[in-house]
Amino acid sequence: MEDQQTPDVIVARDVMVPMRDGVRLATDLYFPGEVADRRTGAIPAVLSRTPYNKTGGADAASFFARRGYMAAVQDCRGRYGSEGVFFPFVDDPEDGFDTIEWIADHPSCDGKVGMYGCSYDAWVQFHAATQNPPSLATMIPFEGPINAYHYSMREGGALHLGLLNWAVRMSTTSQEARANPAIAEAIRPMSGDGPQFLEWASRIPWRRGQTPLAVVPQYEDAVFRLYFENNDYTEFWRQPGLAMDEYFDAFPDMPMLWMVGWFDWYPRTIIDGFQKMVSMGRGNQHLLVGPWTHGNCEPSCGDVHFGPEGNLHFHEDFLHLYLQWFNRWLKGDATVDVGSAVRMFRMGGGDGSRDRDGLLQHGGNWFSVGGWPPEGSRETPYYIHENGILSTEAPSREDASTTYTYDPRNTVSSNGRCIVPYGPMKEGWFKGMGPRDQIEIETLPGHGIPGMPIASRPDVLVFQTAPISADLSIAGNIRGVLWISSDAPDTDFFLKLLDVYPSSLDYPNGYALPVSEGILRVRYRESRERPTPMEPGTVYRIEIDMQPSANLFQAGHRIRLDICSSNFPNYDINRNTGDPDDRDWRIARNTVYHEAARTSYVQLPVWKS
Incomplete structure (x- = not known):
């Protein structure tokens, strides 16, 4: 279908759409001029619901209206022009259902409604779907979770x-x-x-x-x-506004385009949602993952550049991608090629130089595959050993462990994948989300000596391979398994997987690029419903879900796993007392075991494409 446009867009602003409890939500409606003038018949509609002011969605709505859609942008309950009281998420399931069906009944709509949006505007798509609205025909959730707690x-x-x-x-x-x-x-x-x-x-x-x-x-x-x-x-x-994945059975059986960036904080949830829908037998589920942070498709983030393919690459921008998707599933245009089930960006392959903007050239390429994890991906444990060794060989020693001291007053700084404004991101809310060399920066909280590797801290355990002899790709889900003990009733274990560049002219100390991470508050090791304190000296096996990824570790690089007990201010500080209402603190001596009977490892999805 050609990108046919109508020059005229008619806008009906602040239409107050009634909800079932009488609260009215402010909604702007955008129509192609010929539809508003009744010169053509009813058309499909697209909807974006937002707490961030519907006026910010005007350009996107006009874009769709010019291309033959009725478009609606709505302020969520209690926000901007809408009535009611705003409590994040909890009212959005019923409000989403009521809005979709109101739009479907509009004389200009043919009864089919699609949804799109990023962040909270993705949450509300899941919210509406939990209510099984009969007119919801497709949706494009971009970087939103399927469960608020998890x-x-x-x-x-x-x-x-x-x-x-x-x-x-x-x-x-x-x-x-x-x-x-x-x-x-x-x-x-x-x-x-x-x-x-x-x-x-x-x-x-x-x-x-x-x-x-x-x-x-x-x-x-x-x-x-x-x-x-x-x-x-x-x-x-467990209510529908917070545990959307517990209501997946109620979702309409509809095409969905799941989208996320590797350095957003939602790749695991988007990919888990996609996998769950596929496992339920839902058809036309598609996944798109790029090397991005939150709400963008720029070819660089943090202080890393991902090469000429690092943007959306196969589309002019997100709106044109959405348009193609809607043309296929709302207008029934079978000539539209929506691509393979999974399109993913595998990071890595660049020359590692520093460009004129000070960015590491990490590079990367797009791959089209049939599912997730991609065919040829094999779960491979990389075991930790004494002396900081990481290897595919299991440890053979009968008694081996490493102990460190975690002081809640001296936390390890978050450097990358963090949206709290500080340090390198103090001038922009999402500026610090991308990958950064893992060094101490003076403006970071809990920092040590500026310029020194974070891994040089005594409360960070470092395990790494020798320089690898051949390129190695990973693509899939990542998980850490540790045997641990502590003298405290509770503590955290935080894992970070890194691609370590060797020393070069541009980076004399090398460059440690974070690829994935994960955390576990140990009192939740058995159940998130019923926390269980640790007994001092007792050894526990814990599993830590890490963010999925796709990365090429080039020959000469090292694969590294860092282990510590804090990552502030990305996560709150565990004071080691086991009482979430307690402001007291205690120092914890935490031990990680790496012996024949207790093997600790990170499980990597080694991929042969």
Whole structure:
């Protein structure tokens, strides 16, 4: 189908769409001129629901309207022009259903509705689908989770501070703050726009009425219920607005395009959702994964460039990709080629030089494959050994372990994949999400000596291969298995997989590029529902889900696994007491075992393409 456009777009602004409880949601409707003038028949519709102000979706909606779609952009409940009270996520399932069916009944709509959007605008697609709206024909969730507890607000039981920071920032644009600038100013210093969030984050748990959020009571209530008062996976988390994956059976059987970037914080959840839908026998499920952060398709992120193919590459931009998808599944254009089931970007293969912008040339290429993990991917354990060795050979010693001391007052800094504004990302909310050389930076919290490798800290265990003799690709899911003990009732174990460049002219100390990571709060090792403290001296086997990835480790590089017990401010600080309501702390002596009877390893999906 050619990119046929109509020059005229008619917009009906602030149409108040009624929900089942009488609350009305502000919605802008965009029509091709000939449809609005009744010169043509009914057409399919596309919908984006957002808490970020529907005016920001005007360009996308106009784009679709010019190409023969009715487009709707809606403010979520309690945000901007919409009525009601905003509590993140919980009202969006029913609001999404009601909006979809209202649009489908509109005289200009032919009864088919598709959804699109990124971040929260992806969440709401999953929300609506849990209610099985009969008119929802397809959707394109880009970087949103399928379960708030397991993949978003928390990860491995640890509190994701980036999402807490998001909730605080949202309060500065609440209807109350927009009506009274003094409210916004009271909150802003602790939000992402000020330096105080790190101070507040280091004092978790917060107390009701004792933070600036108290000036916006309903936002304070949401923050405390989502982040501090429901630490375990209870019934609170199982409602459709928070545990969308528990309602997958109710989703319409429809085509879905799952999209994410490797350096977003959602690759594991998007890929898990895709795999689950495929395993349920749902047809026309497609997955697209690029080397991006949150909401973009730039060929570089962090301080790494992924080469000429690092952008979307096969489309002009996301909107043209969405258009092709909608033309296929809403307009029934069978001439549209939606591509293979999985299109993934395998990172690596660049020459490792530093370009004029100071970016490492890591390179990479797109691959089209039939599923996930791709055919030819083989789970291969890389075992940790004494003396910092990582190898495919299992350890043979009968008694071997490594112990380190974790002090909650001296955390290991997050350097990459973090959205809390600080250090290299202080001038932009998502600037620090991408891969960065793992060195201490003076502006990072908990930093050591600026310029020194983070791996030189005594509370970071480092295990790496010898320089590999031939190129090695991975593509698939990654998991860490550790045998551990501690003298504390609780602690964290954080894993980071790295592609280590050798010394070069541009990088005399080499370059440690993070590929994947994962965390586990050990009291949740058996169950997220029922935390269990550790017994001092008892040895436990734990599994840590890490972010999936696709990367080419070139000959001469090393594969490295770092192990530590903190990653701040990406995650909250575990104070080692086992009590989430406790501000006391204790030092933990943590031990990792690597012996014949207790093999600790990272399981890599070695891929022969």
